[in-house]
Every structure is written in structure tokens, then in C-alpha cells.
Amino acid sequence: MHKVLRSIMKPWVKALMAIGLVIALSFGHAGGALAAGGGRIGGGSFRAPSRSTYSAPRSYAPGGGYGGGYGGGYGGGFGLPFLFPVFGLGGGAGGLFSILIFLAVANFLVQSFRRSRSDDDSLGYSAENPTISVAKLQVGLLAEARELQSDLNKIAQKADTSSTTGLAEVLQESTLALLRHPEYWIYAGSTVQQTRLEAAESQFNRLLIAERSKFSGETLSNVNNQLKQASSGLAVAEKGGALAQADGPGEYIVVTLLVGSQGKLELPKVNSSDDLRQALQQLGGVSSDRLLALEVLWTPQAEGEVLTSDDVLVQYPDLKLV
Structure with missing residues (x-):
């Protein structure tokens, strides 16, 4: 009887041990991944988009020029008698x-x-509740692309994030910085969701919170023209086991672009470097009159620091090799 019970319980014990090991490894990786600080550039709002509308000519009383409506003679409007x-x-x-x-x-x-x-x-207009596109494009680069961190830091320090014109410039400069380093592209992923204006802000904020939660802190940010930068001492204190100096393989930088745009914005599914190049070009081409909100996030923010392969695996599981 004892042998029978042991034979029955043995597979369950192994399964429980395996599950416990997976959970332990996952929490261990997740805890380490939170040690990396990040940078952030963003702004905008989901107000009703402006559009040019046609205004009918004013109507005047009879005898004062064009009259009021169809029907009423030449002096009273363009009506049947006029024809x-x-x-x-x-x-x-x-x-x-x-x-x-x-x-x-x-x-x-x-x-x-x-x-x-x-x-x-x-174009995505529908009365008072037009169609809005919420797009996310992420790029994982080899740590050798250290110039990219410097480029994004400079963009954050000088950007005007209080206007759509300034945000469109940030989007162009950020996509250009990524396009200039194709030899370091290693991972990427894109998603686009079409929603109505009333639901777009909550959808955008949900994606933003998910990405910001992957940082231990924002060591440099410029949001709605409020520039904040952590002191060098604080940045050093935030270093942890998930960070390594950028001098070895298997170390990465991850950049995330979140865009809220009027109308339908379509990005290709990123399965290759050509797809990524096309997605970056399309995203960078969004004009200021269509751009509602933008967030550029990158981690790690401090130059010379990188994410390990374990960090990328745990925190960015949807990215694909390109």
C-alpha cells in the first residue's frame, strides 16, 4: 500500500517542485529587472481633434443682400424662383x-x-467621437549603441513638450536616432489599436503605466515641458544586479515609442529589420496636426549601463528577433 501511494504521489511532487522552481526564477528575475532606471519624454492630451469645418453664409433680412434660405426670390435667397x-x-x-x-x-x-x-x-472623423490610433513600437538594441542613450538624453533636455509641434519634432528626432543605428537592432515589436476618442486616453495610459512600471525610477524626464533629472548620486544608488557595464555580449538597451494619433495609423508587424525600418519611418511621419499624445521611454537611461538578457526576457517577452 505504501509503495502504491508513493508511486501515485511521485509525479505530483515532481510537478510541484518544477512549478516552484519556475516561480522562484521568475520572481528573482523580475526583482533584478526593476533595478534599471529609465528616461522619459512625453506630453499631449486627448482633446477633441481640431478640424476645418464649412460655415454657411450668414442670412440677412429681405432687402439686405442674400436672403434667408431656399425659396423667396432673388432678394430672399437662392431658391427655386432664382432658377x-x-x-x-x-x-x-x-x-x-x-x-x-x-x-x-x-x-x-x-x-x-x-x-x-x-x-x-x-480620416477617422465621426461626429464628436472620432477614431484614434494608439500605437506602440519597441526596439531592443545591443549595448554597443551607447550613442543612442546620449542622443535621447539631449532630445529630452532641449525638447518642447508643451505643444504638438514640439512633440512631432521629438517623434521625428527619436525615430531618426533609432534609424541611424540599424546595425545594433536585435529585438522589436509593434502593436496598433483603433479606438474611439472617449476610450483612447485610458488605453494610452494603460500602456504607459505598464512600461513605466518596468523602471526603478525615471532618472531623466521631460513631460509637458517639466524637465526633471536625478542627481548623479541617486543614479548610482539605483544601480543593481540587473545592470552591467556595456562591454560584453548579451546586454541591451530598450526604447519604447507610444503614439496617440487621429485617424487610422497602420504599422507593419515587425518580423525583420526591413519591417522595423518601415515602422519607424511611418511613425516618424505622423504630422503635428494628427498627433495627440507621445511618450518616448528608454532604459537604462544612464550612459554606460545596459540591461541583461534575463531582464529583456522577463520584462519584454513580446519582442521578436529581427
Whole structure:
């Protein structure tokens, strides 16, 4: 009986030990990964996007120029009598010809209106709740790309993050900094979600909080034109086992771009360096009049520090080799 029970329990004991080992390793890695500080550049808001609208001419009282509405004579507006000033409604062929002209003009106006609405829909406009794209692009680079950390630090220190024009410049400069180091690209991943304006901010913030939580702290940040930088002593104190000096293989820098944009923004699924190059170019091409919010995050922020392969594996499991 004892042997039977032991044979039954043995597989369960092994399974429990394996599960316990996985949990222990995961928590051990996660704890180490939190030792890395990061940098952050961002700003913007999800206000209703501005768009040019057509305003109808003002109507004036009869006798004061153009009148009020369709119907009322030349002095009272562009109406039916205006189209039939000579022929009249009972003029036989002339009247029929005038009616046909009126129908053609009316059809032209209706079709123009429909085309205008269709163009607005293709750009993501839908009354007061337009379509918004929330995109995330992440790039893991070999630690040898130390110039990138310096480039992002300089962008953060001089950027104007209080306006969409300044944020668009940050986006262009950040994507250019990444495009200049293709020889160091090793991992990447992209996602784009289409949502409505009322839900876009919460979706954007959810992604942002998830990325910021991977830092032990933000040692350099410029958000809404508020520049903050940790002292060198604090930055040194935040170093931990997850950080290593950038002089060996298997060490990385990770950059994350979060973009909230009006209309439909499509990024390719990143499976190769060509896909990554195309995604960076498309993201960097978002114009200031479409850009609503931007966050550029990178870790580690301090020059000469990197993430280990274990950190990347635990904190960025969705990244693919490119």
C-alpha cells in the first residue's frame, strides 16, 4: 500500500517542485529587472481633434443682400424662383428644362456632401467621437549603441513638450536616432489599436503605466515641458544586479515609442529589420496636426549601463528577433 501511494504521489511532487522552481526564477528575475532606471519624454492630451469645418453664409433680412434660405426670390435667397426667373413653372419646355437644371444642381450638392462625409470618415472623423490610433513600437538594441542613450538624453533636455509641434519634432528626432543605428537592432515589436476618442486616453495610459512600471525610477524626464533629472548620486544608488557595464555580449538597451494619433495609423508587424525600418519611418511621419499624445521611454537611461538578457526576457517577452 505504501509503495502504491508513493508511486501515485511521485509525479505530483515532481510537478510541484518544477512549478516552484519556475516561480522562484521568475520572481528573482523580475526583482533584478526593476533595478534599471529609465528616461522619459512625453506630453499631449486627448482633446477633441481640431478640424476645418464649412460655415454657411450668414442670412440677412429681405432687402439686405442674400436672403434667408431656399425659396423667396432673388432678394430672399437662392431658391427655386432664382432658377426659374425667365421660364417660370408653367412655361412648357422652358419650365421642364429649368426643373432639370434644378435637379442636376441639387444632385451635385448632395453628392458633394456625401463625398465630404466619406473623406472625413476615411480620416477617422465621426461626429464628436472620432477614431484614434494608439500605437506602440519597441526596439531592443545591443549595448554597443551607447550613442543612442546620449542622443535621447539631449532630445529630452532641449525638447518642447508643451505643444504638438514640439512633440512631432521629438517623434521625428527619436525615430531618426533609432534609424541611424540599424546595425545594433536585435529585438522589436509593434502593436496598433483603433479606438474611439472617449476610450483612447485610458488605453494610452494603460500602456504607459505598464512600461513605466518596468523602471526603478525615471532618472531623466521631460513631460509637458517639466524637465526633471536625478542627481548623479541617486543614479548610482539605483544601480543593481540587473545592470552591467556595456562591454560584453548579451546586454541591451530598450526604447519604447507610444503614439496617440487621429485617424487610422497602420504599422507593419515587425518580423525583420526591413519591417522595423518601415515602422519607424511611418511613425516618424505622423504630422503635428494628427498627433495627440507621445511618450518616448528608454532604459537604462544612464550612459554606460545596459540591461541583461534575463531582464529583456522577463520584462519584454513580446519582442521578436529581427
